[in-house]
Amino acid sequence: MTMTEPVTVVGAGVDRVEGPHKVSGTAAYPSDVSYPGMAYAALVRSTVASGRIAVLDTTAAEAMPGVLTVITHRDAARLAAGPTTSIGPAPPPPMQDDLIRHHGQYVAVVVAQTRQQAATAARAVTVSYRAEPTAALDDTELRVDPFGTDVTRGDTAAALATAEVVHEATYRTAENTNNPLGLFTTVAVWAGDTVTVHDSTQWTSNTRATVAAVFGLPEEAVRVYAKYVGGGFGAGLRVWPHVLLAVLAARTVGRPVTLTLTRPEMFTGVGHRPDTVQRLRIGARRDGTIIAIDHEATQTVAVADENTEPVAAASATAYACPNVTARDRQRRRHIPCPGSMRAPGEAQANFALESALDELAYKLGMDPLELRLRNDAEVHPESGLPWSSKALRDCYAVGARRFGWSRRDPRIGAMRDGRWRVGFGVAGVSYPWWQVPCRARATVSRDGTAYVRSAATDIGTGTYTVMRQLSAELLGLRLDQVRFDLGDSRMPAAPQAGGSGLTGALGNAVYAACQALVRAVLDLVTTDTQSPLHGCTMDDVMVNGGRLHHRGDARRGESFAAILDRHGLYELTADGTSAPPDPQQIGMAPAGAFAAKFVEVHVDPDLGLVRVPRVVSAVDGGRILNEKLARSQVVGGTVGGIGQALLEETVTDPDTGRIANATLGDYLIPVNADIGEVDVVFVGGPDRTTPIGTKGIGEVGLPGIAAAIANGVYHATGTRIRSLPITLDQLL
Amino acid sequence: MDRDDGGTPTGPTATEAALTVNGIAHHLRLDARVTLLDALRDEIGLVGTKKGCDQGACGACTVLVDGRRVLSCLTLAAQCDGREVTTVEGLADGGRPHPMQEAFVRHDAFQCGFCTPGQIMSAVALLRERRAASDDEIREFMSGNLCRCGAYPNIVAAIREVAGQGVG
Numbered sequence: 001m002t003m004t005e006p007v008t009v010v011g012a013g014v015d016r017v018e019g020p021h022k023v024s025g026t027a028a029y030p031s032d033v034s035y036p037g038m039a040y041a042a043l044v045r046s047t048v049a050s051g052r053i054a055v056l057d058t059t060a061a062e063a064m065p066g067v068l069t070v071i072t073h074r075d076a077a078r079l080a081a082g083p084t085t086s087i088g089p090a091p092p093p094p095m096q097d098d099l100i101r102h103h104g105q106y107v108a109v110v111v112a113q114t115r116q117q118a119a120t121a122a123r124a125v126t127v128s129y130r131a132e133p134t135a136a137l138d139d140t141e142l143r144v145d146p147f148g149t150d151v152t153r154g155d156t157a158a159a160l161a162t163a164e165v166v167h168e169a170t171y172r173t174a175e176n177t178n179n180p181l182g183l184f185t186t187v188a189v190w191a192g193d194t195v196t197v198h199d200s201t202q203w204t205s206n207t208r209a210t211v212a213a214v215f216g217l218p219e220e221a222v223r224v225y226a227k228y229v230g231g232g233f234g235a236g237l238r239v240w241p242h243v244l245l246a247v248l249a250a251r252t253v254g255r256p257v258t259l260t261l262t263r264p265e266m267f268t269g270v271g272h273r274p275d276t277v278q279r280l281r282i283g284a285r286r287d288g289t290i291i292a293i294d295h296e297a298t299q300t301v302a303v304a305d306e307n308t309e310p311v312a313a314a315s316a317t318a319y320a321c322p323n324v325t326a327r328d329r330q331r332r333r334h335i336p337c338p339g340s341m342r343a344p345g346e347a348q349a350n351f352a353l354e355s356a357l358d359e360l361a362y363k364l365g366m367d368p369l370e371l372r373l374r375n376d377a378e379v380h381p382e383s384g385l386p387w388s389s390k391a392l393r394d395c396y397a398v399g400a401r402r403f404g405w406s407r408r409d410p411r412i413g414a415m416r417d418g419r420w421r422v423g424f425g426v427a428g429v430s431y432p433w434w435q436v437p438c439r440a441r442a443t444v445s446r447d448g449t450a451y452v453r454s455a456a457t458d459i460g461t462g463t464y465t466v467m468r469q470l471s472a473e474l475l476g477l478r479l480d481q482v483r484f485d486l487g488d489s490r491m492p493a494a495p496q497a498g499g500s501g502l503t504g505a506l507g508n509a510v511y512a513a514c515q516a517l518v519r520a521v522l523d524l525v526t527t528d529t530q531s532p533l534h535g536c537t538m539d540d541v542m543v544n545g546g547r548l549h550h551r552g553d554a555r556r557g558e559s560f561a562a563i564l565d566r567h568g569l570y571e572l573t574a575d576g577t578s579a580p581p582d583p584q585q586i587g588m589a590p591a592g593a594f595a596a597k598f599v600e601v602h603v604d605p606d607l608g609l610v611r612v613p614r615v616v617s618a619v620d621g622g623r624i625l626n627e628k629l630a631r632s633q634v635v636g637g638t639v640g641g642i643g644q645a646l647l648e649e650t651v652t653d654p655d656t657g658r659i660a661n662a663t664l665g666d667y668l669i670p671v672n673a674d675i676g677e678v679d680v681v682f683v684g685g686p687d688r689t690t691p692i693g694t695k696g697i698g699e700v701g702l703p704g705i706a707a708a709i710a711n712g713v714y715h716a717t718g719t720r721i722r723s724l725p726i727t728l729d730q731l732l
Numbered sequence: 733m734d735r736d737d738g739g740t741p742t743g744p745t746a747t748e749a750a751l752t753v754n755g756i757a758h759h760l761r762l763d764a765r766v767t768l769l770d771a772l773r774d775e776i777g778l779v780g781t782k783k784g785c786d787q788g789a790c791g792a793c794t795v796l797v798d799g800r801r802v803l804s805c806l807t808l809a810a811q812c813d814g815r816e817v818t819t820v821e822g823l824a825d826g827g828r829p830h831p832m833q834e835a836f837v838r839h840d841a842f843q844c845g846f847c848t849p850g851q852i853m854s855a856v857a858l859l860r861e862r863r864a865a866s867d868d869e870i871r872e873f874m875s876g877n878l879c880r881c882g883a884y885p886n887i888v889a890a891i892r893e894v895a896g897q898g899v900g
Contacts, residue, residue: 016840016842230844671884
């Protein structure tokens with residue numbers, strides 16, 4: 001069987017299918033879920049970064065009106081560790097001892113009849129600490145190659161020694177906080193030895209597995225819903241301590257409990273992008289051929305936790321370069337646990353590498369775009385295998401044309417717009433490929449409609465929409481004949497909405513499920529002498545218009561409905577799975593997305609203000625399932641990149657470990673007026689790795705923006721900023 | 733503050749407020765600390781209005797009070813005694829969505845959708861304030877509504893389209 005020939009459903013700019021719910025206020029996020037008799041939980045957090053709890057007095061809080069219980073480490077149940085996942089170990093379970101590892105660690109949870117009573121009582125819990133000396137924010141441990149991803153290729157030292165031109169510099173990126181607008185919420189409802197959890201998660205299957213492991217339950221006893229999630233950007237990839245505390249609180253009070261984090265708690269409790277210090281050395285020949293890259297990145301990590309975030313490793317596959325060393329280091333600090341944030345690792349690494357390339361271009365007297373083209377990796381630099389798809393050259397060509405790169409005056413500070421100095425900046429992105437297994441299930445009913453589902457989540461990425469489109473195409477049905485559902489851990493297990501991996505993993509599982517379903521329908525008719533499809537094999541048939549018919553003769557076929565009806569079936573169901581391919585087996589290096597980013601930067605010479613009136617992103621995202629929604633993804637990543645470049649910095653007080661700007665009034669993210677014209681164009685074609693031909697595009701929109709802005713700032717002013725965010729004080 | 737068995741607040745911090753929400757009169761007996769946002773969500777059950785910060789910094793909780801946009805997290809419910817409140821649930825005309833709601837879907841002016849009710853309430857007010865004459869003006873006067881998914885260009889496009897239709 002092949003897919004339907006006229007591709008009409010996929011690719012089309014179909015409106016977001018859940019859109020009407022979101023604009024009318026009827027989409028129920030976890031914080032909108034309520035149960036009769038539901039109680040409210042509030043958290044008490046530590047006010048030191050390191051030490052032990054000396055006094056923890058809950059008497060006053062317990063006596064306050066409406067308070068049902070106050071749980072501390074003294075009476076919290078012993079909780080088992082959650083399972084290790086594809087992104088590393090679970091965070092340590094909460095409130096198991098009196099040890100404080102970071103400022104903002106949970107030390108008590110208050111449960112009361114109302115939200116106001118819980119919040120007020122939480123403030124009445126008295127805690128004092130035997131704090132460690134303040135200098136103890138830094139732990140002594142420096143972890144070497146913590147992810148096992150370090151790369152040594154060729155002889156970098158020798159190549160640098162003989163290089164005609166060497167650029168060496170250190171780049172820094174600030175800690176950033178994900179800050180999805182939806183305050184993370186967990187609602188937990190026990191019934192006997194089973195528990196239902198509504199959670200702000202990007203991964204229902206993992207929340208289920210973790211709650212089951214921590215509370216000693218079989219997985220079937222835990223059901224996790226995440227129908228709507230108010231954004232994640234990586235914050236919902238791990239099962240954070242508050243989730244477990246909500247489940248524990250509900251068991252303790254014997255009532256449904258809802259726990260919504262406050263915005264300040266969102267800075268300490270659901271991860272952040274770790275800061276980095278990166279040393280880059282690049283050696284090149286006079287003609288611009290890069291012969292050596294040495295990239296060492298040191299990031300921070302919390303005490304007693306892990307965060308899988310390779311940074312430097314990406315530099316090993318970004319350019320054709322025979323001699324590479326890429327090394328990652330982690331320095332432990334008494335800080336809240338980091339976690340993934342949109343384009344984890346890549347967001348930081350790309351700023352360093354693509355800034356360094358720009359600096360090298362000036363040293364060589366080359367156009368920065370030309371330097372990138374000269375060093376384009378035509379095959380995968382580590383394995384030597386051909387890419388499964390790569391249209392990065394087209395990204396540069398198409399992006400440059402749309403942007404008007406040829407209008408760039410190469411001289412520093414030569415371009416003006418009134419009093420503003422104007423700079424053009426460019427950066428390239430080679431996003432790593434990542435995929436994990438996924439399952440999906442497809443059902444066709446006697447009324448001719450289909451229902452396809454998986455335990456995946458849609459955090460705003462468009463999964464509901466594109467999977468419905470894909471299912472409709474694969475089953476030869478109209479969009480309105482297909483329902484796609486997700487966000488329920490009882491559905492077939494799905495991986496996280498993260499790592500730009502879900503659309504590929506889920507899409508191929510949906511492909512497999514729909515294929516298996518068509519095969520199951522064909523199995524009914526191929527031995528059925530009454531059927532016009534008698535004797536047909538999968539190669540003989542195709543689906544279209546709700547019918548299975550012979551490829552050579554559309555009249556020779558019948559509808560799903562007729563087939564089920566004649567066989568006395570109400571419905572027919574089939575499962576599908578997808579698994580990442582083995583590159584050696586397929587003889588290709590599976591490619592992630594590629595992109596070229598072009599920005600126009602305006603700098604006020606007197607005030608140091610930086611504006612970005614125009615961005616062009618040309619993206620090779622493989623096959624695009626829905627151009628309208630895909631564009632939104634890249635626009636959103638661009639906005640995130642502008643935030644990383646110019647605004648976002650989580651500031652930790654070095655003396656106390658307290659985050660000094662843990663509100664949306666103090667931690668700046670882009671507002672509408674910060675964003676100018678954002679142009680997105682998709683180039684390239686379907687990727688050859690998998691049947692559906694997609695490449696993930698959830699993250700490729702962000703990296704490259706910060707470097708392109710820094711490069712534009714240099715072009716405009718001659719000031720090289722090697723530390724994010726680029727703030728006006730650095731330009732005065 | 734205690735609640736009696738029926739869940740009604742009693743005691744010294746109890747207060748009362750009579751407010752009209754989306755044309756329906758509500759007589760609430762409230763804990764005086766309850767914000768308009770929490771009253772809408774927890775007392776009246778209108779959860780379309782979202783809490784994104786509870787500190788007046790994100791705009792997700794924007795509603796109209798007597799036709800003006802306000803941050804319902806910084807407004808006490810008791811302050812709205814005698815006032816008319818409009819939330820995202822009150823925008824549709826019968827079964828027909830408000831043109832701004834339709835434009836937001838058409839222009840994909842959201843992703844996760846969490847800030848969307850606040851964006852739409854702000855956008856509707858913006859037209860009434862006659863502050864949608866240009867893209868720059870829309871950007872400026874929509875800057876109190878954060879969108880972390882970064883849908884700003886599409887939000888501007890949606891508002892521009894509705895403003896151009898002269899619908900408010």
